Amino acid sequence: MRPESAVTTAEMRKIEADAIESGSVTGLDLMERAGAGAVSAARERLMPDPAGKRVLILCGPGNNGGDGYVIARILHDLDAEIELRALGAPGQGAPDALANRKRWLEIGTVMPLDDSAAMGAQPDLVIDALFGTGLARGVDPAIFDPVRARIGAAPIIAVDLPSGLCSDSGQVIGAEGGILPATLTVSFHRPKRGHYLRDGPRFCGALAVCDIGLGATEGAVRLVRAPDGLGKGHGHKFSYGHALVLSGGMGQSGAARLAARAALRVGAGLVTIGAPAEAMPEIAAQITALMLRRVDDAGNFAGLLDDPRINALCLGPGLGLGPREAALIGTALVSARPAVLDADALTLIAADPELRSALHPNCVLTPHEGEFARLFPDIADRSEGPGWGKPDLVAEAARRSGCVILLKGPDTVIATPEGNVMLHAAAYERAAPWLATAGSGDVLAGLIAGLLARGAAPAAAAQTGVWLHTEAARHMGAGLIAEDLPDLLPRVLQDL
Numbered sequence: 293m294r295p296e297s298a299v300t301t302a303e304m305r306k307i308e309a310d311a312i313e314s315g316s317v318t319g320l321d322l323m324e325r326a327g328a329g330a331v332s333a334a335r336e337r338l339m340p341d342p343a344g345k346r347v348l349i350l351c352g353p354g355n356n357g358g359d360g361y362v363i364a365r366i367l368h369d370l371d372a373e374i375e376l377r378a379l380g381a382p383g384q385g386a387p388d389a390l391a392n393r394k395r396w397l398e399i400g401t402v403m404p405l406d407d408s409a410a411m412g413a414q415p416d417l418v419i420d421a422l423f424g425t426g427l428a429r430g431v432d433p434a435i436f437d438p439v440r441a442r443i444g445a446a447p448i449i450a451v452d453l454p455s456g457l458c459s460d461s462g463q464v465i466g467a468e469g470g471i472l473p474a475t476l477t478v479s480f481h482r483p484k485r486g487h488y489l490r491d492g493p494r495f496c497g498a499l500a501v502c503d504i505g506l507g508a509t510e511g512a513v514r515l516v517r518a519p520d521g522l523g524k525g526h527g528h529k530f531s532y533g534h535a536l537v538l539s540g541g542m543g544q545s546g547a548a549r550l551a552a553r554a555a556l557r558v559g560a561g562l563v564t565i566g567a568p569a570e571a572m573p574e575i576a577a578q579i580t581a582l583m584l585r586r587v588d589d590a591g592n593f594a595g596l597l598d599d600p601r602i603n604a605l606c607l608g609p610g611l612g613l614g615p616r617e618a619a620l621i622g623t624a625l626v627s628a629r630p631a632v633l634d635a636d637a638l639t640l641i642a643a644d645p646e647l648r649s650a651l652h653p654n655c656v657l658t659p660h661e662g663e664f665a666r667l668f669p670d671i672a673d674r675s676e677g678p679g680w681g682k683p684d685l686v687a688e689a690a691r692r693s694g695c696v697i698l699l700k701g702p703d704t705v706i707a708t709p710e711g712n713v714m715l716h717a718a719a720y721e722r723a724a725p726w727l728a729t730a731g732s733g734d735v736l737a738g739l740i741a742g743l744l745a746r747g748a749a750p751a752a753a754a755q756t757g758v759w760l761h762t763e764a765a766r767h768m769g770a771g772l773i774a775e776d777l778p779d780l781l782p783r784v785l786q787d788l
């Protein structure tokens with residue numbers, strides 16, 4: 293079953309507590325399933341036959357450690373050689389973990405984590421069951437010292453989370469070095485937000501999520517999935533909308549051309565670039581199916597917008613930061629047309645309270661981190677950690693500005709003013725590191741504008757746009773530059 297959402301610690305606790313309270317399962321059952329799931333993932337991906345293998349298991353004082361004791365017992369039954377090291381014993385607050393520690397002590401021994409004198413030979417596999425979703429503060433890097441030296445090249449499986457990673461924010465809570473980076477992270481029921489956000493993917497290695505029988509319960513943040521097909525039916529070109537992309541002056545038109553080409557490739561019926569007179573020759577020399585109209589100022593822009601068939605706008609890529617551009621944005625917002633506001637448009641809006649107050653629910657703002665901080669400095673300043681991560685801050689920004697916000701990155705978060713939040717992770721099997729290239733953001737803006745022209749609602753256009761953007765990059769892989777992205781779309785669309 294493919295997870296539909298990524299959960300917070302609080303959501304996961306509630307899902308577990310509800311299941312236990314309903315009487316359908318006990319905490320011990322869940323812990324047993326979690327331990328068994330981790331062993332299955334280990335056998336599938338790293339160690340098919342544990343017999344005779346040395347496994348070093350690190351157990352913490354909570355239920356994450358409880359999973360570790362279960363894993364020790366199962367691997368012992370498979371004839372692995374277990375060395376179990378614990379950071380204290382589970383207290384009364386973790387009775388299931390305590391019960392599993394007792395069961396383990398009937399068949400094996402526990403040594404303290406910091407007793408480096410008694411360390412055995414180098415392990416074939418390390419299981420990190422120190423801290424999971426219960427991580428409450430930064431981990432003292434020194435606790436890893438006794439084992440770090442010994443791990444060598446052995447793969448590390450993190451149980452639920454690499455110890456030190458915040459499950460809500462994807463950040464290492466404490467000091468540098470206060471985390472054990474994993475080769476494979478095995479989580480339970482649903483991925484945690486931190487598996488995808490910020491540093492999460494780098495520290496998790498690979499990610500496996502195993503079912504522990506908690507049904508179809510989901511968290512509030514949905515994961516963006518492939519769109520349902522973007523085929524064209526019977527209509528003519530005007531059935532698929534007309535997007536207008538505004539360009540900056542001479543020598544600045546590349547970004548608008550990239551965006552416009554993406555809008556056309558994603559299936560907008562018509563796409564026009566609106567440019568000042570001085571830039572028109574340069575643009576005309578480089579386009580064919582795209583159309584070109586003169587937009588010198590807000591006056592002729594408003595005239596163009598008298599055509600009701602122009603049903604989506606894209607403003608910002610390479611636009612410029614002067615009074616002309618501010619006036620163009622004002623005109624676009626007054627027209628209430630669905631609009632993508634990116635790059636320079638965001639900088640202008642950040643500096644102009646009047647423009648900001650004209651934002652409306654058909655706007656999609658696509659800031660990168662720097663632009664986001666300019667737009668919402670107080671939100672961006674708040675440090676992330678348990679209970680507050682990227683999805684929360686984007687949700688707050690969307691609520692405040694009354695439009696859809698898409699905060700870019702390998703962990704793109706999209707939020708609507710009504711409080712719907714979606715996470716698109718370009719990570720793990722969908723990693724697309726070659727998107728870190730000049731102009732790729734312009735292509736994303738154009739994709740969303742093209743989808744708006746085709747009639748998609750703003751949040752849907754944002755989700756589909758970001759998915760297609762990553763997918764196109766994945767089709768190309770190494771060597772990708774922004775110019776390639778629009779022309780990779782046919783393959784992506786045909787595969788849908």
Ligand SMILES: NC(=O)C1=CN([C@@H]2O[C@H](COP(=O)(O)OP(=O)(O)OC[C@H]3O[C@@H](n4cnc5c(N)ncnc54)[C@H](O)[C@@H]3O)[C@@H](O)[C@H]2O)[C@@H](O)CC1
Nearest residue numbers: 322323326354355356423424425426427428429430431452
């Ligand atoms: N409750 C359940 O039914 C299930 C829980 N599961 C496991 O339980 C984990 C959550 O368990 P817990 O809520 O007990 O939390 P954890 O086991 O993740 O950690 C909590 C313990 O660590 C201590 N601690 C937190 N931060 C610390 C730090 N920086 N330095 C030193 N000590 C620190 C706390 O005082 C507490 O004793 C999940 O990640 C998952 O692995 C799974 O077994 C599935 C079922």
Ligand SMILES: Nc1ncnc2c1ncn2[C@@H]1O[C@H](COP(=O)(O)OP(=O)(O)O)[C@@H](O)[C@H]1O
Nearest residue numbers: 660700701702718724727728730731732733734
């Ligand atoms: N490492 C990465 N993995 C996946 N996507 C990335 C990565 N780095 C950047 N991106 C994506 O590439 C785009 C870059 O946009 P932006 O920062 O506006 O750059 P530019 O202004 O040069 O076009 C965004 O959609 C962002 O999400």
Ligand SMILES: [K+]
Nearest residue numbers: 420423451453
């Ligand atoms: K862990």
